Amino acid sequence: MGIIKDKASQGKAALLSKRTMLSLLRATSHDCSAPPTSKHLATLLSSGDGPRATASAAVEVLMDRLQGTNNAAVALKCLIAVHHIIRHGSFILQDQLSVYPSFGGRNYLNLSHFRHTTDPTTWQLSSWVRWFAQHIEQLLCASRILGFFLGNSTDKESREERASGLGNADLLAEFDSLVALIEGLCKRPEPNGNPLVEDIVRVAREDCEVVQVEVRVMVSEFKERFGGFKFGEAVELVCCLKRLEQCEEKILAMMDGARELKLWDMVRVVKGVAEIQVYREEAKLQRETRKLRVSESDRFSGRVLSSRDSLRFPSGRLL
Structure with missing residues (x-):
C-alpha cells in the first residue's frame, strides 16, 4: 500500500509540475528499510533555493507532510530532511525553518505522542520519531541561543x-x-x-x-x-x-x-x-x-533600656 501511495502521489505531482512536492515525495517514501538518498536530499534542497517566498513554500510543504503523516518511515525521512536543512541548507532555508511555526517554543515539531503501531517494526521506529524530533527541537533551540546553526x-x-x-x-x-x-x-x-x-x-x-x-x-x-x-x-x-x-x-x-x-x-x-x-x-x-x-x-542590646534608665511614676510602675 505504501508503494502504491508513493507512485500515485509522485505521478500526480509530476503531472501538475509541482517540483518541490515531487522532490519531497521521492525523499520521503513509505519504504522503512531505506533512508533518503543524498541525491534526493540535494534535489529537495535545490527546490527551495531562490527568494524567501520559494524557501518558505518548500519548508511549509515539508512540515505539512511531517505533521500530516501517521507513518513512522515517512515521519523519520521528513525529520532527516529537516536535519539536512539545518546542516547543509542555504541561509534563507535555515531562516525559514527556524521561525516555523511562528510561535516556536517547546514541542516545536509536536511529535512527542507519535505512534505507528501496525507491526513491531513501525512500533520501534515510532520511538525513533519521538526522539529524533526532540533532538531537532533542542538543536534548533541551541542554535537560536548561540546565534548560528551548529555544524556550520x-x-x-x-x-x-x-x-x-x-x-x-x-x-x-x-x-x-x-x-x-x-x-x-x-x-x-x-x-x-x-x-x-x-x-x-x-x-x-x-x-x-x-x-x-x-x-x-x-x-x-x-x-x-x-x-x-x-x-x-x-x-x-x-x-x-x-x-x-x-x-x-x-x-x-x-x-x-x-x-x-x-x-x-x-x-x-x-x-x-x-x-x-x-x-x-x-x-x-x-x-x-x-x-x-x-x-x-550589639545594636539591639544598646537600644534596650535598663532599670537605671527607667522613669518611676507615682503609681510605682517603671517606664
Missing part, C-alpha cells in the same frame, strides 16, 4: 574569539543549551539494525562531534575566567559541568570510545576548580553573615 563550518580561532567576547551570563546560557543537547543525545533509543535507524545514528554521531567541539571551546574559556565569576555564576557553572560529566559514559559509547581532544579530562579539572571557588565564596558569605548578625545583636 568555522575555524577554531573564530570560535575561541567569539567565546572570549561574551559576558559570563551569555556564555553560561549558551553552555547550558549545549549541555541540554548532549543530555538529549544520551536518551537515544537502542539501534535495531534498521538501515533508516542506522542513518539517524550516523547523523546523531556527527552532531555529537560538533557539539563536543563547541563545548570544549567554552570549557577552555571558563578555565581562563576563574576568579571573575560571581557566586551565583560559579554555582551555575558547577551544576552544568556536573550534568555534563554524567553524560560522559553514554557519549563515549555513542562515539565508540573516541575522545574529543581530552574534553572530559578538561571538564573534570574545571569542575574541581569551580567547586573550590564556590566553597570559598560560600565560606566568605557565611562569615559576612555571622558578622552582620553579631553587629545587629
Whole structure:
C-alpha cells in the first residue's frame, strides 16, 4: 500500500509540475528499510533555493507532510530532511525553518505522542520519531541561543574569539543549551539494525562531534575566567559541568570510545576548580553573615533600656 501511495502521489505531482512536492515525495517514501538518498536530499534542497517566498513554500510543504503523516518511515525521512536543512541548507532555508511555526517554543515539531503501531517494526521506529524530533527541537533551540546553526563550518580561532567576547551570563546560557543537547543525545533509543535507524545514528554521531567541539571551546574559556565569576555564576557553572560529566559514559559509547581532544579530562579539572571557588565564596558569605548578625545583636542590646534608665511614676510602675 505504501508503494502504491508513493507512485500515485509522485505521478500526480509530476503531472501538475509541482517540483518541490515531487522532490519531497521521492525523499520521503513509505519504504522503512531505506533512508533518503543524498541525491534526493540535494534535489529537495535545490527546490527551495531562490527568494524567501520559494524557501518558505518548500519548508511549509515539508512540515505539512511531517505533521500530516501517521507513518513512522515517512515521519523519520521528513525529520532527516529537516536535519539536512539545518546542516547543509542555504541561509534563507535555515531562516525559514527556524521561525516555523511562528510561535516556536517547546514541542516545536509536536511529535512527542507519535505512534505507528501496525507491526513491531513501525512500533520501534515510532520511538525513533519521538526522539529524533526532540533532538531537532533542542538543536534548533541551541542554535537560536548561540546565534548560528551548529555544524556550520568555522575555524577554531573564530570560535575561541567569539567565546572570549561574551559576558559570563551569555556564555553560561549558551553552555547550558549545549549541555541540554548532549543530555538529549544520551536518551537515544537502542539501534535495531534498521538501515533508516542506522542513518539517524550516523547523523546523531556527527552532531555529537560538533557539539563536543563547541563545548570544549567554552570549557577552555571558563578555565581562563576563574576568579571573575560571581557566586551565583560559579554555582551555575558547577551544576552544568556536573550534568555534563554524567553524560560522559553514554557519549563515549555513542562515539565508540573516541575522545574529543581530552574534553572530559578538561571538564573534570574545571569542575574541581569551580567547586573550590564556590566553597570559598560560600565560606566568605557565611562569615559576612555571622558578622552582620553579631553587629545587629550589639545594636539591639544598646537600644534596650535598663532599670537605671527607667522613669518611676507615682503609681510605682517603671517606664
